[in-house]
Amino acid sequence: MTHVDSRGEARMVDVAGKEITLRVAVAAGRVVTTRDVLDLLRGRGVPKGDALGVARLAGIMAAKRTPDLIPLCHPIAIHGVTVDLTVTDDGVDIQATVRTADRTGVEMEALTSVAAAGLALIDMIKAVDPAAAIDGVRVLRKEGGKTGLWERGA
Amino acid sequence: MTHVDSRGEARMVDVAGKEITLRVAVAAGRVVTTRDVLDLLRGRGVPKGDALGVARLAGIMAAKRTPDLIPLCHPIAIHGVTVDLTVTDDGVDIQATVRTADRTGVEMEALTSVAAAGLALIDMIKAVDPAAAIDGVRVLRKEGGKTGLWERGA
Amino acid sequence: MTHVDSRGEARMVDVAGKEITLRVAVAAGRVVTTRDVLDLLRGRGVPKGDALGVARLAGIMAAKRTPDLIPLCHPIAIHGVTVDLTVTDDGVDIQATVRTADRTGVEMEALTSVAAAGLALIDMIKAVDPAAAIDGVRVLRKEGGKTGLWERGA
Amino acid sequence: MTHVDSRGEARMVDVAGKEITLRVAVAAGRVVTTRDVLDLLRGRGVPKGDALGVARLAGIMAAKRTPDLIPLCHPIAIHGVTVDLTVTDDGVDIQATVRTADRTGVEMEALTSVAAAGLALIDMIKAVDPAAAIDGVRVLRKEGGKTGLWERGA
Amino acid sequence: MTHVDSRGEARMVDVAGKEITLRVAVAAGRVVTTRDVLDLLRGRGVPKGDALGVARLAGIMAAKRTPDLIPLCHPIAIHGVTVDLTVTDDGVDIQATVRTADRTGVEMEALTSVAAAGLALIDMIKAVDPAAAIDGVRVLRKEGGKTGLWERGA
Amino acid sequence: MTHVDSRGEARMVDVAGKEITLRVAVAAGRVVTTRDVLDLLRGRGVPKGDALGVARLAGIMAAKRTPDLIPLCHPIAIHGVTVDLTVTDDGVDIQATVRTADRTGVEMEALTSVAAAGLALIDMIKAVDPAAAIDGVRVLRKEGGKTGLWERGA
Numbered sequence: 001m002t003h004v005d006s007r008g009e010a011r012m013v014d015v016a017g018k019e020i021t022l023r024v025a026v027a028a029g030r031v032v033t034t035r036d037v038l039d040l041l042r043g044r045g046v047p048k049g050d051a052l053g054v055a056r057l058a059g060i061m062a063a064k065r066t067p068d069l070i071p072l073c074h075p076i077a078i079h080g081v082t083v084d085l086t087v088t089d090d091g092v093d094i095q096a097t098v099r100t101a102d103r104t105g106v107e108m109e110a111l112t113s114v115a116a117a118g119l120a121l122i123d124m125i126k127a128v129d130p131a132a133a134i135d136g137v138r139v140l141r142k143e144g145g146k147t148g149l150w151e152r153g154a
Numbered sequence: 155m156t157h158v159d160s161r162g163e164a165r166m167v168d169v170a171g172k173e174i175t176l177r178v179a180v181a182a183g184r185v186v187t188t189r190d191v192l193d194l195l196r197g198r199g200v201p202k203g204d205a206l207g208v209a210r211l212a213g214i215m216a217a218k219r220t221p222d223l224i225p226l227c228h229p230i231a232i233h234g235v236t237v238d239l240t241v242t243d244d245g246v247d248i249q250a251t252v253r254t255a256d257r258t259g260v261e262m263e264a265l266t267s268v269a270a271a272g273l274a275l276i277d278m279i280k281a282v283d284p285a286a287a288i289d290g291v292r293v294l295r296k297e298g299g300k301t302g303l304w305e306r307g308a
Numbered sequence: 309m310t311h312v313d314s315r316g317e318a319r320m321v322d323v324a325g326k327e328i329t330l331r332v333a334v335a336a337g338r339v340v341t342t343r344d345v346l347d348l349l350r351g352r353g354v355p356k357g358d359a360l361g362v363a364r365l366a367g368i369m370a371a372k373r374t375p376d377l378i379p380l381c382h383p384i385a386i387h388g389v390t391v392d393l394t395v396t397d398d399g400v401d402i403q404a405t406v407r408t409a410d411r412t413g414v415e416m417e418a419l420t421s422v423a424a425a426g427l428a429l430i431d432m433i434k435a436v437d438p439a440a441a442i443d444g445v446r447v448l449r450k451e452g453g454k455t456g457l458w459e460r461g462a
Numbered sequence: 463m464t465h466v467d468s469r470g471e472a473r474m475v476d477v478a479g480k481e482i483t484l485r486v487a488v489a490a491g492r493v494v495t496t497r498d499v500l501d502l503l504r505g506r507g508v509p510k511g512d513a514l515g516v517a518r519l520a521g522i523m524a525a526k527r528t529p530d531l532i533p534l535c536h537p538i539a540i541h542g543v544t545v546d547l548t549v550t551d552d553g554v555d556i557q558a559t560v561r562t563a564d565r566t567g568v569e570m571e572a573l574t575s576v577a578a579a580g581l582a583l584i585d586m587i588k589a590v591d592p593a594a595a596i597d598g599v600r601v602l603r604k605e606g607g608k609t610g611l612w613e614r615g616a
Numbered sequence: 617m618t619h620v621d622s623r624g625e626a627r628m629v630d631v632a633g634k635e636i637t638l639r640v641a642v643a644a645g646r647v648v649t650t651r652d653v654l655d656l657l658r659g660r661g662v663p664k665g666d667a668l669g670v671a672r673l674a675g676i677m678a679a680k681r682t683p684d685l686i687p688l689c690h691p692i693a694i695h696g697v698t699v700d701l702t703v704t705d706d707g708v709d710i711q712a713t714v715r716t717a718d719r720t721g722v723e724m725e726a727l728t729s730v731a732a733a734g735l736a737l738i739d740m741i742k743a744v745d746p747a748a749a750i751d752g753v754r755v756l757r758k759e760g761g762k763t764g765l766w767e768r769g770a
Numbered sequence: 771m772t773h774v775d776s777r778g779e780a781r782m783v784d785v786a787g788k789e790i791t792l793r794v795a796v797a798a799g800r801v802v803t804t805r806d807v808l809d810l811l812r813g814r815g816v817p818k819g820d821a822l823g824v825a826r827l828a829g830i831m832a833a834k835r836t837p838d839l840i841p842l843c844h845p846i847a848i849h850g851v852t853v854d855l856t857v858t859d860d861g862v863d864i865q866a867t868v869r870t871a872d873r874t875g876v877e878m879e880a881l882t883s884v885a886a887a888g889l890a891l892i893d894m895i896k897a898v899d900p901a902a903a904i905d906g907v908r909v910l911r912k913e914g915g916k917t918g919l920w921e922r923g924a
Contacts, residue, residue: 001194001203001205001278001279001281001282002277002278002279002280002281003208003277003278004203004204004205004278005852006201007201007203008197008201008202008203008204008205009203009204009823009826010203010204010205010207010208010823010826010827010830011830011850011851011852011853012830012833012848012850012851012852013850014849014850014869015849015850016792016849016850016869016870016871017792017871022478022479029288040155043162046162047160047161047162048162049155049158049161049162049163049164050158050162050163050164050361050364050365051155051158051162051164053164053358053361053362053365053471053472054157054164054225054226054361054365056358056471056472057225057358057361057362057365057472057533058223058224058225060472060473060474060533060534061223061225061533062223063474064529064530064537065219065222065223065530067834068219068222068834068835069212069215069216069219069223069270069273069274070212070270070273070274070277071208071211071212071215071274071827071830071831072208072274072277072278072830073277074847074848074849075537075834075845075847075848076847077536077537077538077539077564077565077847078474078536078537079476079477079478079536079565080473080474080475080476080477080478081473081474082467082473082474083473099476099478100478101478101479101565102847103847103849103871107280107284108273108276108277108280111273111276111288112273115269115270115272115273115288115291116223116224116269118269118291119223119224119262119265119266119269120223120224120225120226122262122265123156123157123224123226123227123262124155124156124157124158124226125155125156126156126261126262126293127155127156128155130261130293130296130304131292131293131306131307132292133290133291133292134183134265134269134288134290134291134292135289135290135291136287136288136289137269137272137287137288137289137291138285138286138287138288139280139284139285142284150284152285153285159390163361163364164361164364164365164368165368165388165389165390165391166368166371166386166388166389166390167388168387168388168407169387169388170330170387170388170407170408170409171330171409176632176633204823204826204827207625207626207820207823207824207827208823208827210625210626210820211626211687211820211823211824211827214626214627214628214687214688215687217628218683218684218691219684221372222372222373225365225368225369226368228385228386228387229372229383229385229386229691230385231385231690231691231692231693231718231719232628232690232691233630233631233632233690233719234627234628234629234630234631234632235627235628236621236627236628237627253630253632254632255632255633255719256385257385257387257409309502309511309513309586309587309589309590310585310586310587310588310589311516311585311586312511312512312513312586313698314509315509315511316505316509316510316511316512316513317511317512317669317672318511318512318513318515318516318669318672318673318676319676319696319697319698319699320676320679320694320696320697320698321696322695322696322715323695323696324638324695324696324715324716324717325638325717337596348463351470354470355468355469355470356470357463357466357469357470357471357472358466358470358471358472359463359466359470359472361472362465362472362533362534365533366531366532366533369531369533370531373527373530373531375680376527376530376680376681377520377523377524377527377531377578377581377582378520378578378581378582378585379516379519379520379523379582379673379676379677380516380582380585380586380676381585382693382694382695383680383691383693383694384693385693410693411693411695411717415588415592416581416584416585416588419581419584419596420581423577423578423580423581423596423599424531424532424577426577426599427531427532427570427573427574427577427599428531428532428533428534430570430573431464431465431532431534431535431570432463432464432465432466432534433463433464434464434569434570434601435463435464436463438569438601438604438612439600439601439614439615440600441598441599441600442491442573442577442596442598442599442600443597443598443599444595444596444597445577445580445581445595445596445597445599446593446594446595446596447588447592447593450592458592460593461593484786484787512669512672512673515666515669515670515673515779515780516669516673518666518779518780519666519669519670519673519780519841522780522781522782522841522842523841525782526837526838526845527838537845539844539845539846539847539872539873540782540844540845541784541785541786541844541873542781542782542783542784542785542786543781543782544775544781544782545781561784561786562786563786563787563873617810617819617821617894617895617897617898618893618894618895618896618897619824619893619894620819620820620821620894622817623817623819624813624817624818624819624820624821625819625820626819626820626821626823626824645904656771659778662778663776663777663778664778665771665774665777665778665779665780666774666778666779666780667771667774667778667780669780670773670780670841670842673841674839674840674841677839677841678839681835681838681839684835684838685828685831685832685835685839685886685889685890686828686886686889686890686893687824687827687828687831687890688824688890688893688894689893723896723900724889724892724893724896727889727892727904728889731885731886731888731889731904731907732839732840732885734885734907735839735840735878735881735882735885736839736840736841736842738878738881739772739773739840739842739843739878740771740772740773740774740842741771741772742772742877742878742909743771743772744771746877746909746912746920747908747909747922747923748908749906749907749908750799750881750885750904750906750907750908751905751906751907752903752904752905753885753888753889753903753904753905753907754901754902754903754904755896755900755901758900766900768901769901
């Protein structure tokens with residue numbers, strides 16, 4: 001396992017010797033909620049409002065907070081973040097893309113971004129749907145570094 | 155929707171007039187991963203190590219960072235946090251309980267705790283299982299305040 | 309001066325003995341920019357977009373970060389924040405209102421909120437107007453606590 | 463506008479492909495206050511004290527917190543910060559210089575530094591002058607990167 | 617042990633039921649350094665400068681960051697902090713006093729304040745004395761709450 | 771002194787022109803406590819538990835927070851951190867090693883890591899030994915950069 005030595009003790013693994021290369025990670029997830037909430041988010045009968053914009057921004061900002069949240073993550077130069085939210089028939093799809101030119105991958109940053117966008121969205125809809133859930137937070141694709149391209153199977 | 159005014163603009167809703175009462179929230183979620191990873195986490199053939207302990211601590215600490223991550227969340231006095239991780243046959247179940255005596259509920263703190271524990275766990279297993287995912291991050295139960303008890307249906 | 313002892317040395321003044329009362333502070337400021345930028349912010353000829361929403365959220369979130377930024381500020385329970393941005397003929401007016409039920413006033417939180425909203429707005433328009441400036445960051449009104457109501461003269 | 467895509471949605475623009483070059487930004491601003499406060503800051507009749515030192519340090523530290531405060535700012539390697547405060551006849555002039563060898567400019571860091579120094583100063587003088595204000599927070603000069611030198615007109 | 621359940625697993629112990637009372641903690645420590653550094657700190661032959669002021673402020677600010685640093689510490693309302701530094705014949709004595717009206721003690725806040733003041737001082741003198749050390753970081757006195765007064769033996 | 775200009779005023783010294791080289795710093799310290807606590811930490815008669823693991827993680831995470839705590843420290847790319855805790859006959863020895871490929875040394879990060887691990891350990895044992903202290907927080911060894919190797923004398 002990463003970040004654990006031969007005795008099982010946690011450590012932040014040394015990446016000082018790794019090369020600076022362009023790295024990209026794409027992660028996704030979904031907030032499952034009710035039809036009523038989805039209508040509100042689409043702006044049916046109410047001002048469309050900031051809800052999706054707040055979730056998007058929470059996702060972008062959380063990518064920068066990843067080393068504060070994930071104990072053994074390296075602080076890393078985040079060079080680009082996009083977070084897309086799409087209202088579908090049974091929820092809100094979230095996809096985050098994080099780019100860097102640094103010594104280690106950014107999949108944790110992309111996953112953290114998706115999770116935070118989902119949490120921020122739930123914070124705004126929880127009065128209407130206290131049962132909303134986040135599902136399928138996972139890496140879709142990862143590029144760059146020694147391991148090269150990894151893509152999630154279909 | 156919470157945190158949005160009549161024009162749809164985001165604001166942190168005023169809770170200064172709400173009463174200080176005991177409040178509890180329980181949230182859960184699950185990291186889905188491979189049999190190999192689950193064996194490592196159980197300590198089969200390797201030192202059991204810190205992995206679950208790191209995830210547990212990440213969950214506890216993240217509860218305290220909730221207002222930094224969730225843009226419209228109130229900073230709140232977190233008075234107790236427990237995070238339980240259980241290795242099952244097809245993943246790791248995470249459950250977080252957050253307690254406070256304050257003016258607003260702690261379900262966002264419990265959800266953030268579950269999500270962060272899941273992310274920290276994925277950070278440790280991602281070299282072995284790059285496809286690990288977080289599922290079912292949701293509130294199970296919420297007590298206290300004006301709305302009283304809410305429990306998730308079966 | 310506040311926060312300075314008789315030798316002139318900085319300290320965080322003790323407020324443990326002060327009463328918990330409802331307190332409100334309103335602060336304002338203005339981003340001065342070009343007609344072209346103001347047209348973009350109004351959505352003339354381009355999608356109106358997230359710019360004002362981002363500034364609003366930056367202002368709300370910064371109120372929560374005040375004790376991190378202002379060395380001698382007490383960490384305080386922020387119970388409500390609204391940030392209003394109004395595009396006028398020669399700039400963008402910013403007004404922030406912060407509410408709490410706590411032991412000390414929230415004027416620094418309101419001022420920090422205005423300053424951060426202004427900075428975030430400049431961050432978004434700086435490619436179009438590198439000369440944009442923030443002016444008149446000041447308290448308009450303060451209520452609650454032992455000193456009671458203070459209002460800025462006309 | 464920076465940080466906004468063609469639909470007007472916020473994103474952190476990708477700078478991974480930009481070159482690492484020496485970059486400098488100088489920003490300025492001013493705290494407007496009363497003669498009485500200026501006398502206190504000069505040490506007339508009281509120990510001169512830490513007030514200006516606290517504001518200076520708040521400015522230096524805030525440069526490091528810029529990506530936490532400004533939602534779409536890149537986390538950047540801050541390589542040098544100086545903050546100068548000058549007591550004048552009608553206020554306190556603040557000037558901040560931020561240097562880096564990185565992929566993007568540091569004008570937001572310099573502006574944030576000036577704003578935070580001003581806020582910290584107001585925090586210390588607010589009991590004596592509750593009407594103190596921050597004016598003219600603006601970039602004076604910016605060097606390095608593809609756009610090269612930019613200087614504010616007289 | 618505090619913060620550990622019967623299986624030895626970390627948790628943030630629940631204090632929601634504890635009473636809000638006035639609590640004070642005093643901690644101390646010492647930076648051991650060379651005569652040359654002590655002369656510089658006293659301003660012999662150079663401007664006295666900000667070094668002690670920076671350390672004092674670092675100590676005050678660190679008290680507020682305690683729950684971020686100490687994983688199982690409760691976030692707590694810090695109501696007053698003083699940090700005193702005294703240049704002696706063989707080092708710099710540091711004493712921090714933290715006050716609160718809250719549900720749990722502030723000895724960790726006082727200890728963190730002393731440690732951070734010591735670290736900040738070492739940061740400023742390390743070019744002159746790379747061997748400087750922090751010694752004797754300990755609680756001197758603790759008041760308030762159910763356990764009442766505790767004082768360190770002579 | 772570092773970080774102080776010719777007038778004695780604090781500034782973050784400019785390192786933009788320094789070279790990126792591999793740098794390592796090792797720091798150490800010790801928590802002095804009672805025989806009873808040491809037995810608990812060794813797991814005599816109780817589950818061994820998370821206490822040392824929590825302190826280790828606090829040390830690793832604190833290395834990343836150094837620029838937030840130490841006012842004039844540069845934010846730096848932390849590339850590897852290990853924290854070792856050894857229960858001895860009269861206390862717990864702490865040693866932290868921090869590695870980077872960056873423009874300035876990491877001794878402050880290593881010292882901060884040791885101090886935070888010590889504080890976190892005290893937080894867990896303070897109910898059993900309120901008199902526990904941290905001693906001898908100091909740099910053992912420092913490599914890389916223009917000054918090259920520095921080792922503490924015996």
